[in-house]
Amino acid sequence: MLLTRRAGLPPRKLPKPMSTSKLSQRRPADNEFTLKIANVNGTGSASANALIMKTLFRMGIPVVGKNYFPSNIQGLPTWYEIRASERGHLARSGHIDLMVAMNAETYRKDLECVEPGGYLVYDSTWPRSNLLAREDITILGVPLAKLSNENFSGARARILMKNVVYAGAIAALLDLDLEIVSDLLNATFAKKAELLDANQQAIRLGYEWTRENLATPLPFVARKADKTAGNIIIDGNTAAGLGAVYAGATVGAWYPITPSTSLMDSFKRFCELTRKDPETGANNFCIIQAEDELAAIGMVLGASWAGARAFTPTSGPGVSLMSEFLGYGYFAEIPAVVFNVQRCGPSTGMPTRTQQSDITSSAFASHGDTRHVLLFPANPEECFYSARQAFDLAERLQTPVLVLSDLDIGMNDWMCPELQWDETYRPDRGKVLRAAEVEKLEVYHRYVDADHDGIAPRTLPGDHPKGAYFTRGSGHNMFGAYTENADEYKQVVDRLLVKWETAKRYVPKPVTQYSERNRIGIISLGSCDEACKEALHDLAGQGLGVNYMRIRAFPFPDEVQAFMDAHDKLYVVEQNRDAQLKSLLCLECDIDDNKLGEILHYNGLPLPASFITDAITHDLAKGVAA
């Protein structure tokens, strides 16, 4: 699709808004429902929840799991939300059709958030106040604790098995395929026979009691479908860590921080699996747990400078600490890859909630005229491929590259196409002169831009005496020597802008859905993608055609400007308060900011499609009223 600049054309009339009520009138249907399990953290509910989700997946129904967990180890409220959608809408739905209310502390709120006409399952072992009722939903009591206590011994086992009992009850209510449930348990507990039997029994207890005592199944159930073949269920951090292994990263330095920790866990796990020297058993990798994020990024710069592919996973507070070194990497031109798995800021913020609020702080991390290349993966699949992309860009451009994932992508379970590996892939190491090439040179200087693309070849320590240079964050001239000379300094920082222009050619282009008929467009990035696509679908269903551009990188390639020029009205959808992506667009592109609307979701929960459709319809209604 070719976009052309339309600046100067008179704006066409915007379409009329439609009623918003239609959009929010949803009813669950077979293979189109959301269930939410409210629990207490530390009770081992994760495996029961994963069991339900994977059963749906193996029944061929697209599914997504969102974990809302506390920054805590034991005893605080936690929720797990599973959305099944045969149509393939895998954003957070924002509607709860079936609630499993296992936590007395949050019961009242959990009750409130069930959609009218929906269902709530509670543990009827103990009497429940009549005040905690609703007329417009169906409340189902299952004696979960009683069933567990009567059949299992030991406090821990009883708590754990109570969770599996509710999985059995849900299997009855949603008509889940018990054979698949059983297979999954067999695989999970293949090496723990005792646990396997207990789990199988707990499923049966919940399932049979529910079948015997309640009207089952519910009006909306899971039916076998064929929409998940060729897909996997994976979280973004696992995929990114695996991607770093495939990209050829050998050095990983990090400091533990939620929600990025599992990325290094993944890198380590897959290195242990695939990077042991077959003869010696030694590691063809080096992972260092640093004393803080300042050290972690220092290690990455040191290792990259020495010639390895090195990276660090972190989150917002870590990027703040890394800022000085990121500026160093930009100015001294050292490759580095940082995975910033964003969480809710400012400051410590909400470490276990999601946001996209590090866009500007990552783009300009550090003092002085500093700017960084950013990548915006939208899902775990892109996290996997963005690892390779980030290393290639970092080495090609000799600069830090930050991959902006977020907690929703990084830690939640997403369905995505099976990851593919192109065996012809070879790392793009960029312009590196090794010993043999240095030997042929008469003289070597670090920052001489012979190719006029802003990138000068580097050399590696230890290779050749003629290749030696002195890396510094202080003012230097094109020869790498210290300078306080105005012209020499300016020559270097101006060349960095040439390199910035070069970067636009290398970064991934935006993904667009475009029709010439549509005058309205959505611009978004990262984990907003699923909600945006669903919103486009819903709006189209209401007769409103909207185009879409998902930006995948900063600096913005030329296609970004072209898309904006081709529309009369644009909505920038992002997950932060201050419209950070929109700000970057206004800074970097030629755009009348009146044309740019903003749709900002920043309460820490993943973005649902209804938030976008409501915002757009309200805005268009406003325009008509005026």
Add this chain to the structure above:
Amino acid sequence: MSFMKKPTARHPRLPVNEVGLTVRDYEGGMSTLCAGCGHDSITGAIIEAAWQLSIPPHRFAKLSGIGCSSKTPAYFLGESHGFNSTHGRMPSVATGANSANRDLNYIGVSGDGDSLSIGMGQFAHAIRRNMNMTYLIENNGVYGLTKGQFSAAADIGSRAKKGEVNLQPAIDPCTVAITLGATFVARSFSGDKQQLVPMLKAAFRHRGFAVVDIISPCVTFNDHEGSTKSYKYAREHFVPAVAADFVPPAVRIKADYDEGTVLPVQLHDGGVVYLRKLDKDYDPTDRIEAVHTLMRHSKAGEITTGILYVDESQPDMHELSNTTRTPLVDLPYSKLNPGRDMLRKIQAGYR
């Protein structure tokens, strides 16, 4: 300025080392430090030690933080890669470089401000990792580049150039290093090349993290009456005070120092600092004894110098990590890529 080239003319009869290089081949750019700065003497000692060991200059990597001391890597080993990092953060950069290429000889140059204030955390954790490098602290008790503020190495009662008296206790990098598990800890004086050169050779040869604290008076901001790191006092009174040189297996270091002298340094408050030779039967392999000796002498106002502690038996960072013997930078991608089949196999667990 540091980028100024020294004249290339060489004396035709300069001696060459085992790799056929003269000491001039180990030099760097012209120093921009104050005339007579102790740091320049250390630079000279590094050049001499590296040349004597016959290590090709490009097989060194030299790293530093920020400060007067951290400028000095520009003045030695012009044929090795240098990395003048950010303030207090050189240890992390060195760790990263070392993790990627374990075969280079790493020299880190830091100062007392760079290591004991802003970089105390990184200094401590680099010691814990026991990475293979030589870490020099060019210690003058003062911030030179910002014109004379006390550093954390300034002694209680020490007087600044403008008269201010330091009231906070000094951090002794050697005591800190030994208690944190450093495997090579030494102290010397910039003016004592006889002690310093063999000490640096031992440090370069040490497997693991070698801390060398070098008292290096600042001629501009800490060279006055009342300073405990006065260059004048040291010049007038200092006598080498070496008790032990580390001699690695199969390498003999010629120890050419005088023995048995104690250097009394008069303090402004009437106290005396003694730079003194260690006991002949001092055992530099006993960690507790080393700390005890350091603290005992410190209490008496004396500065103990020499190779204070050494332990060759501890595994270094790569042994602790079970890293492959080949430097990671030399592993071809074919050894790093698990391949398509493995990716399929891995994903079987994600359905």
